[in-house]
Amino acid sequence: MAEAAAPVTEDAAEEEAPASPEPAEVPRDAYRDTLTHVDEQGDVRMVDVSDKNVTKRLAIAEGSILMHPETQAMVLEDRAKKGDVLACARVAGIMASKRTSELIPMCHPLMITKSKVGIEPIPATGAGARDDGRVGFRVTATLGVTGVTGIEMEALTAASVACLTIYDMCKAVDRGMEIVDVRLLRKEGGRSDVWERGAEEAADAVAEPEPVPAEPASALPGGPGSGAPAPAIAFIGYQNSGKTTLVEKVITRLTKRGLRVGTIKHHGHKGFDIDQLGKDSWRHAQAGSRHVGLIAPNKFAEYADTGAQEVSVTDLLARYTDVDVVIVEGYKTAGLPNIVVTRSGVDRLRGDTSFDLIDDNTLAIACNDVVERDFRARATKLAEADGTAHLLPPFININDAPSLVNFIAKYLKDLKGAK
DSSP: OOGGGSOOOTTTTTOOOOOOOOOOOOOOOGGGGSOTTBOTTSOBOOOOOTTSOOEEEEEEEEEEEEEOHHHHHHHHTTOOTTSOHHHHHHHHHHHHHTTHHHHSTTOOOOOOSEEEEEEEEEOSSSTTOOTTOOEEEEEEEEEEEEESSOOHHHHHHHHHHHHHHHHHHHTTTOTTOEEEEEEEEEEESSTTOOEETTHHHHHHHHHSOOOOOOOSSOSSSSSTTTSSOOOEEEEEOSTTSSHHHHHHHHHHHHHHTTOOEEEEEOOOSSOOOOSSTTSHHHHHHHHTOSEEEEEETTEEEEEEOOTTOOOOHHHHHTTOOSSSEEEEEOOTTSOOOEEEEOSSSEETTTTEEGGGGOOTTEEEEEEOHHHHHHHHHHHHHHHHHHSSOOOOOOEEETTOHHHHHHHHHHHHHHHHHHO
């Protein structure tokens, strides 16, 4: 956190805020993609941290309370009837941090080594002002511990309770106050080491090239000007495997590289509505039109009733001649080149394992390191059982979108070379 943004506190002269490292793309903790507070049966439990390493940990959280300008002036001028609002809020935040395990069911009791709450006014204009011009106070809580589990919840609790205390001290004159933007700013220590809000976006801004104008025709196989369908890559996985989140990141990054991206998503339901209720196109469909076309100056859409027969993804892909690549979400059995996406390895609703989705069409597996170890162990057991090598495709960290996009770009380049 930059020194200029640090709140002014009573002991600021004695302690300095930790220096921020240069922005870097720090891999996210693979365990974040599994619900560690839920066991294999779906029951909640306190996580066993007995085997984790003891490290020095730090967490910084913030929260803001917005109010009428006169209420802010009353606090700053120490005119509140209940007394010194900010001093009381600072003490309340520190006390709350020490009681977090009593409030959050699955939090471990911690021997906190540092608890500091700073509060600074939010001005209407100038440095530190909000875009909407509203005023109030910004609370920053810094918590430290040397132990086997993180202290993020304690920092968030301290910031929240400090804001609540300000509300309690001032509610008699301003019941319309709002508590907003309670969030973690930074954490240090533990398996994932340093995490800082905004660092991932900063790293992406450095790593990604500026978008380039699209050419009239594509040199890639398929795509605009070729008269042939664009190459397709399917992201497959069971429900809640993280496919949509990952597909969003891939689409964004491929587009930034200047590629024209098309997508196909199986709706999975019996039907879907056309346009907006009451609009002309909706009225056409309600009247019995089997094929409604919508045309605007810069886009078009079609809605067609195919009766009991579902259009195959292959037929639909034949229409994608105006893009460089098609990202398909789903269609596990379509035989498309695919990337298996999995966070836990098991679909709890069906009892199926994502390992069984891997086939000769699988280009890569997007998962965390826990699933990777499990899949490698399964492949080894199969090889020992039948005496045949069970080779696995490359593994890519499910949280490392840049590496996955680089992999896809290389795949498309190799396709071009093969043509």
